[in-house]
Amino acid sequence: MLCLISCVLNYMAWVVGWVTLVVVTLKVVLGPVYFESLRGRAFAYFMEYLAKEELRKSLQQSKIDLFSSMKLIKSSDQELSKKNALNILEIGVGTGMNLEFYPAGSRLHCVDPNQAFEVYFRRECLQKAAHLDPDIRFVAERGESMPSVADSSVDVVVTTLVMCSVTHLDQMLREIRRVLVPGGKFYFLEHVGHPSGTWRRRLQNVLSNSGFWPAVFDGCVLNREVEEVMQTGGFSQVDCRSGLLLDTQMQPTSAPLSGAALVNPFVYGELTK
Numbered sequence: 001m002l003c004l005i006s007c008v009l010n011y012m013a014w015v016v017g018w019v020t021l022v023v024v025t026l027k028v029v030l031g032p033v034y035f036e037s038l039r040g041r042a043f044a045y046f047m048e049y050l051a052k053e054e055l056r057k058s059l060q061q062s063k064i065d066l067f068s069s070m071k072l073i074k075s076s077d078q079e080l081s082k083k084n085a086l087n088i089l090e091i092g093v094g095t096g097m098n099l100e101f102y103p104a105g106s107r108l109h110c111v112d113p114n115q116a117f118e119v120y121f122r123r124e125c126l127q128k129a130a131h132l133d134p135d136i137r138f139v140a141e142r143g144e145s146m147p148s149v150a151d152s153s154v155d156v157v158v159t160t161l162v163m164c165s166v167t168h169l170d171q172m173l174r175e176i177r178r179v180l181v182p183g184g185k186f187y188f189l190e191h192v193g194h195p196s197g198t199w200r201r202r203l204q205n206v207l208s209n210s211g212f213w214p215a216v217f218d219g220c221v222l223n224r225e226v227e228e229v230m231q232t233g234g235f236s237q238v239d240c241r242s243g244l245l246l247d248t249q250m251q252p253t254s255a256p257l258s259g260a261a262l263v264n265p266f267v268y269g270e271l272t273k
Contacts, residue, residue: 037116043218044116048095055161056097059189062250063160066189066268067101075155076181080107085133089154089179091143091172092162093117096124104131109149111141114218143172149179160189163226165219173233180273186235189268192242193223194261203260222262230271237272 075081085105090098093110094117102108108129110121118138125136139148143159143166157176166172176186194201204222207213214221230240243250244257244265253265 040114041116048120086155088156090158096121099128107133109137111139113142115140152181157186163190164224169229184273186271191263235271239269241269242267
């Protein structure tokens with residue numbers, strides 16, 4: 001058994017090493033600007049054609065549960081409040097997999113650092129956003145700096161599967177507090193690292209710290225820790241839960257887990273300004 005484990009680990013190290021070498025070589029040959037543009041387009045294509053439907057299926061129920069309280073929020077905008085609609089900002093909107101969960105008539109402002117997502121996002125809007133205000137904005141910005149969004153201008157901020165690629169979480173949380181109206185809500189659903197000291201966490205550390213996983217998945221790291229940042233982020237109320245996504249259901253972190261489960265566990269909930 002030990003021999004088998006050693007062989008598997010050696011093979012993984014070989015794969016990680018070669019992929020990292022190829023990525024570094026391409027970055028040198030193509031130049032960092034063109035390489036990042038190419039990687040962004042490749043990742044957007046991957047998310048649209050290879051990952052979107054599987055993610056939609058696996059996260060559907062978790063999102064229904066998470067966003068169910070959104071319909072209880074009253075907008076600070078009187079016109080929207082009369083329609084039970086909201087001003088919503090989604091950070092890292094990607095291909096637009098959350099559109100269907102937003103209250104009818106809501107105004108949506110989206111930011112994403114990857115401009116290549118916009119073509120797929122607009123296509124998704126045609127299919128899933130007929131119930132929203134038609135003036136949906138997409139701006140190529142990072143969550144750590146959003147000059148396109150005014151102070152105290154949105155009722156709700158949403159991120160799903162975004163914090164794994166955010167380098168400065170504290171700065172993004174400051175930006176979220178800045179743009180939220182008093183009493184506004186920040187909804188999140190994010191994958192994080194396994195507990196320290198476990199073999200799954202060590203595997204996440206190797207794949208992330210080697211640069212392999214971030215290079216392939218557009219900056220994503222598997223060993224991100226966000227709960228402490230949430231607790232100290234300056235919000236008046238913090239509701240931060242954790243669980244394991246097994247098949248299509250969120251289960252307690254004590255649930256039996258098989259395999260490497262690289263994109264697990266999850267934290268989710270809402271923060272109130």
